[in-house]
Amino acid sequence: MSMTMDRQEKRLTGWHVLAMLIGFFGFIFAVNGAMIYFAIGSFPGTVTDSSYRDSQRFNAEIAAARAQAERGWKVATHTERSADGHAVVRIEARDAAGKPLTGIAFKATLQRPTDRREDRVVALGAVPGREGVFQGLTEGVAAGQWHLVVEGDGPQGRLFLSENRLVLN
Incomplete structure (x- = not known):
């Protein structure tokens, strides 16, 4: 079968x-x-509104950077974030001779690399009794990577610019 x-x-x-x-x-x-x-x-959007206009200012930015380097200023920054989202930005600014910088208005901006909408401007005020030390507070700062941009303005315009990447916990 x-x-x-x-x-x-x-x-x-x-x-x-x-x-x-x-x-x-x-x-x-x-x-x-x-x-x-x-x-x-x-x-997050664009970094600049007009790259053409920024390119026209490039040589002026290079000259400003050279002038800043020639001044020899030492500016140290310290940023702390608390658990509730408040951030304290403190800078200590000294001239080439090590004397505290006065007569300069400093401001700091915490820029979020991933979202411009989270950028925070920090108004830095002089700390009483400590010449050359400036401090400011901002809130709503999330943990993560940030760019800290510090600008110092004098009577002639911007005299100092520093950009640093930092991680806030």
Whole structure:
């Protein structure tokens, strides 16, 4: 007696191939759509409004940086963040001879690299009894990476500029 197994062959038809192609590319389009949605939602915007205008000021920025280096000022910054989101920015500014800097208005900006909407401007005031020490407080500062931009303005305009990346816990 002979036993034969009746097995029906599964055939790959054109409709099966079409369904697989539609499923594959549908999945790719869905993933791309999700990535586009999250990219647009998290894009912090532009760094500058006009790169052409900024390029025209490039030589002036280089000259200002050279003048700043020639002054030989030493400006030390210290930034602390508390658990409730308050951040204290303190700077100590001294001239080339080590004397405290006075007559300069300092301001600091905490810039979030990932979202310009989270930038915080910190007004720095002179600390009473400590010449050359300036301090300011801001709130709503999340933990993570930040750029600290410190500017010092005198009667002639900006005399000092420093940009540093820091991590606040």
